[in-house]
Amino acid sequence: MLPEEFNNFDIMGWWKEREDMFPVLSVMARDVLSVQASIVASESAFSLSGRVLSTRRTRLTPESLEMCICLKDHLDGVEHIQDISTLEGYLNVEEEIHNYEVSQGRAQPLSDDEVAYDG
Numbered sequence: 001m002l003p004e005e006f007n008n009f010d011i012m013g014w015w016k017e018r019e020d021m022f023p024v025l026s027v028m029a030r031d032v033l034s035v036q037a038s039i040v041a042s043e044s045a046f047s048l049s050g051r052v053l054s055t056r057r058t059r060l061t062p063e064s065l066e067m068c069i070c071l072k073d074h075l076d077g078v079e080h081i082q083d084i085s086t087l088e089g090y091l092n093v094e095e096e097i098h099n100y101e102v103s104q105g106r107a108q109p110l111s112d113d114e115v116a117y118d119g
Helices: 003-007 011-017 023-033 039-052 055-059 062-078 092-103 112-118
Strands: none
Touching: 011 023, 055 092, 062 092
């Protein structure tokens, strides 16, 4: 395919023409290809993840980390600020959860340097 043909290629039209030949795939393609792409959303999502994972949060088990993030999101929703919150805020329960997981042998304790850095 030449570059000009590639630039003018109608992928939705291609799947529409082959709907009889590939009925399930054409429906899947329509669902996937009809989603609007946005560079802002992906950049926001990736930059958010770096801020969400503080030093203490990296030591939590995946389940506890998910619980903390969901709790923060829920609390922001209650305050009607979920559209402006970055999920960065420290939750009072994070330290308690981490200490409990350390006592259960499910997480590693923070070093003195990490405590100083996290604070």
